[in-house]
Amino acid sequence: MRSRAEDTWFSREVEALAPTMFRVAFALLRNRTDCEDAAQNAVLKAYEKLDTLRERRYFKTWMIRILKNECVNLMKANKPTVSYDAQPETGYEMTVPDLDLNRAFDTLSPDERFAITLYYYEGFSTREIAALCGVADGTIRSRLTRAREALREQLSEKEAMQ
């Protein structure tokens, strides 16, 4: 039986993690509706499996891992990824800060987007991201390098054309 104190703790943690979860889900799915679906499913699953989390200080990485799995499940379900160009105006009310950067970001693989998001926005080290993804540290470093190069290249091409 879960105590009220645990429920309160869980809600607070989820609330504190919401911005991170949004960025991680958005990096992978690139679609607000899917992000909400994936994040809500992740919260439901996390609560259900909370007993398996042995140490609360790992809640963040644990939740991100669950969320990533949920996002991958959604992608597997053949939901088309909608790029910025194709977003219908009515379903897409958010203002993106840098449209060119986001279009370039769209072209990266989901794994690269995931790595970039955790590294630059959530302050994870490459070692932590590697542990989270279950790959070697070097793999994450190379993903970051490739992603940065790809972004830089696309942005410079775009700016050269302008």
Added chain:
Amino acid sequence: MKKDFNTRLCNDLFPEMPQSFMDGLLNAARKAEGTQNAQMHDTPVKPKTARRFPVRKILTGAAAAVLVAACVVIAVFAPGIGRNKHGAVDPAAYNPLRGRWTLTEVEQNGETVDPETIGLQMDMNFSEDGSVTVTTVTGGAEGQYVYRYTLTDNAVELTAESGEIPVLPASGVYDPETNTLRFANEDGDGAVIFSRVLNKQTLTGIWKQTRREHSVDPSPLDGFDYDYLKWEKEQTWEEDAKPQPWYLEFTADGRMYYFLYAPDGGVQGNQSAPYTISGNTLQWSGWTLRYEAETDTICWILWDRREYYERVPEIEIDDPYREKVSELRQKYPEYFDLYATPRLKVIVWQMAEGSYSCALVPGSDLRKEAEIGIESRGTTIEEMRMILSTYYEARDCNIEPEQVEVVPFHNPISSYWYEIDDAYKGMVRWLITGTSFESDDPLYSLLPKGAYGGDPPAHYNFRVSEVCDIDGDGTFETCMLTKGPTSGLFTFTLTAYHNGTAVYRNTFNTANGYLSIQRKKQGLWLINYDPENLSGKPQGRYTGTVENGRFVLTDRETGETMEYWGLADPHWNMN
């Protein structure tokens, strides 16, 4: 003002989180909590004010008992609490109480109360030297209290030093299955229950069974104290057992503890043994954990030496192979790190006889083969197999050869024509993935299929094809094992292909068994397992090389070479 790249990357990628996202999450959390509570409580949860816990009652009730118990316990154990019942110090003995415990439940009048809701907070810290520090945050008894303790057959006895205020009953019970400590009130109408605080580094590695080893990545020792190291895994080593969680713990006192959990969560079995760390190897009774520091991907290999040691050939560092993969990554970046879930597609075409070209796309790529073929750069079969191996080995995509779709087609840019029938499709698939090709031609029947009473158990992962540099010329060949052309005598054929063309082929005669090949730094291993005793020592282990245009298999123990079958013409049936 124009921003630099890093500033843009760090600040401008994501839009503001919409409020609806936060609302959705909180609703989901509330929904989850509501569902759980609805399942757990038939009656509404009582308000906090309805719960009152008689802390003082327990404390005063305990006082007398502690004083009596203290006299008894001190008399019996006085010179050496922390010694065993025979009086001898046993430093290697496992002390399950060691560490921190916290008050998690309070029982009173048959009701369980969350201590937090009544403002009761109490921690216990058990040390190795037989003392325990109790920290309380309760009205009138705040502070730290140091006691001595003993543990006998799960019975915990506390004794206060002279002058200390007893804040707990003198006797408690340790329950190893639930990892709790229970102190019942003397008059029987209440109890306080402590749970262990896992003040340890928790690691959950992703394990993958490859070549009969179990690997975890990254290194669990890296950056962690050796004091408390544990793994969690939802699989046993038993062949036929259903997945069961197990748990390993390495403690600072030099012992390893192993627990096997039953499906209902209870402890089904456990064992303990001393362990040693030497260099990059952790060893304990029957088990070895080795850190492969020299491979380019950090890899831990854990195996049960009793079961597996003889079946695991030397783990060699694949320098030439890995270097080649690295080169390919530079040469064909478009074929690496593709989003591979749930499958990959290899398009294969021939530009001339014996000249295959391959392209790799995600399984979800819906373009026509011709379109892909025109736009793609073709690799050789060996190159494609190496590229594919990076997906098989990647822990996060779990692609297996069976999930690779191989599609042969005629490339419109080539005038070379060939028949694409089922046999051709099967052969190309076999060349690229080493799977799923059956033919009447015995040379093309995979060795374990349909022979010797059926396939070996899948988890033994017999390999009948491998890419390696068999002749040491710096290029890679695909080596394939097939049944030999005999029915009564056990023969097998080893063939090396280069981009679809057989370059070396020999048939050998040896003891009946399951054969498996594995890439070496140069050449390959061939291992012959006794079908009746797959877990036992192999019947033979051979190094395979090419000398003077023919395969040579040398027994690594005796140095003798394996017999060829028949005339052993090195070019027998090459075409």
